Amino acid sequence: MKKFLSGSSLYELTSYAKSRQIPAFRAKQIYSWLYDHAVCEPEKMKNLPAALRLMLQEDFYAPGSRIAERVNAADGVEKLMLQLYDGECIEMVILPAADGRITFCLSTQVGCPVKCRFCASGKHGLVRNLKAGEMLEEFALGISCAGRPDNLVFMGIGEGLLNFEELAKTLAVLSGEFNFAPRRITVSTSGYVPGMKQFATLKKEYNLAVSLHAVDDETRAKLIPPHLRYPVKEILSAADEIREANGRQYTLEYTLIAGINDSLEAAEKLGRIAVSHHAKVNLIPYNETGNEFCRPDKNIIAEFEQKVASTGARVTCRVERGSKKTAACGQLRVMRMQKKEEGI
Numbered sequence: 067m068k069k070f071l072s073g074s075s076l077y078e079l080t081s082y083a084k085s086r087q088i089p090a091f092r093a094k095q096i097y098s099w100l101y102d103h104a105v106c107e108p109e110k111m112k113n114l115p116a117a118l119r120l121m122l123q124e125d126f127y128a129p130g131s132r133i134a135e136r137v138n139a140a141d142g143v144e145k146l147m148l149q150l151y152d153g154e155c156i157e158m159v160i161l162p163a164a165d166g167r168i169t170f171c172l173s174t175q176v177g178c179p180v181k182c183r184f185c186a187s188g189k190h191g192l193v194r195n196l197k198a199g200e201m202l203e204e205f206a207l208g209i210s211c212a213g214r215p216d217n218l219v220f221m222g223i224g225e226g227l228l229n230f231e232e233l234a235k236t237l238a239v240l241s242g243e244f245n246f247a248p249r250r251i252t253v254s255t256s257g258y259v260p261g262m263k264q265f266a267t268l269k270k271e272y273n274l275a276v277s278l279h280a281v282d283d284e285t286r287a288k289l290i291p292p293h294l295r296y297p298v299k300e301i302l303s304a305a306d307e308i309r310e311a312n313g314r315q316y317t318l319e320y321t322l323i324a325g326i327n328d329s330l331e332a333a334e335k336l337g338r339i340a341v342s343h344h345a346k347v348n349l350i351p352y353n354e355t356g357n358e359f360c361r362p363d364k365n366i367i368a369e370f371e372q373k374v375a376s377t378g379a380r381v382t383c384r385v386e387r388g389s390k391k392t393a394a395c396g397q398l399r400v401m402r403m404q405k406k407e408e409g410i
């Protein structure tokens with residue numbers, strides 16, 4: 067398999083240049099294009115000779131992905147559907163905030179093996195892990211559309227902590243070569259405890275978001291199949307370990323689903339858990355994706371939020387933005403797969 071140009075270190079580029087009898091300063095030029103300018107396409111590396119640009123395209127995936135579709139959703143949210151070198155598809159999302167700050171939401175896998183029952187990304191299981199170079203291409207291609215972001219969240223398709231090695235490499239290049247502050251990067255996990263323990267060993271100020279969704283194991287079992295589900299207690303203890311290692315308060319993500327996890331009793335328990343673990347709560351009203359789950363009514367969501375806040379916990383409520391059809395992560399990809407199946 068070819069290597070990805072994105073993610074190459076200066077050492078690797080210099081060794082490559084040597085092996086191809088290219089002067090060493092060319093390696094530095096490529097490096098500068100990759101990381102000072104976030105350009106991953108050789109044809110845009112203007113100060114390189116045409117022959118070298120072609121050589122890079124032949125020797126590397128440079129890039130492996132291309133923007134297959136740009137979808138503008140509500141509130142300035144833009145979704146990029148990226149087609150990978152093997153024809154598979156992933157999404158990355160560009161989310162502008164009212165204050166002008168931009169967040170990129172990146173995918174870590176093609177599909178997802180956790181298969182949460184409410185999530186479009188897990189619908190068809192895992193196809194394959196993304197390579198670090200592919201996650202870095204998401205970042206670079208996002209920049210080519212929207213400029214450098216202020217924040218990065220690994221909350222797109224996939225469970226990043228099940229692809230730990232490539233995720234760790236991606237994080238290292240982002241905070242190293244790209245000089246992107248770790249405290250502006252958030253990794254979201256469905257509570258995959260072995261991966262959380264590995265994440266704790268990074269000891270950098272990356273933020274952690276834990277998709278808890280339920281305050282007890284019984285409710286959680288309604289949402290997440292057993293093969294990759296861990297007990298709430300173990301998840302919280304692994305999250306505490308990460309907080310102790312990186313000094314960052316973590317977030318408990320809680321997707322609110324009508325009749326499943328939206329009772330006031332659950333709200334109070336959630337608030338108490340957050341307070342005792344020094345965590346923040348982020349409520350995500352469920353975005354319907356055509357299965358049996360529904361978003362609770364507005365007033366239920368508001369009461370739930372108030373109840374969590376009444377315990378003294380810090381709580382925010384994120385209404386998924388983007389047009390209704392494509393707002394939740396993984397939905398665009400699934401829609402495209404369906405179109406293919408139907409021959410459209």
Ligand code: SAH
Pocket residue numbers: 184185186220221222223224225226254255256257275276277319320321350351352353354355386394395
């Ligand atoms: N696998 C990781 C990161 C990707 S999912 C994780 O589960 O944390 C990112 C977040 O989106 C999770 O909190 C997930 O529960 C939420 N999510 C997925 N589908 C959703 C939907 N249809 N509506 C609202 N939130 C959803």
Ligand code: SF4
Pocket residue numbers: 178179180181182185186187188189222223224225256277
């Ligand atoms: Fe995977 Fe996260 Fe979706 Fe669950 S919510 S299926 S872990 S992407």
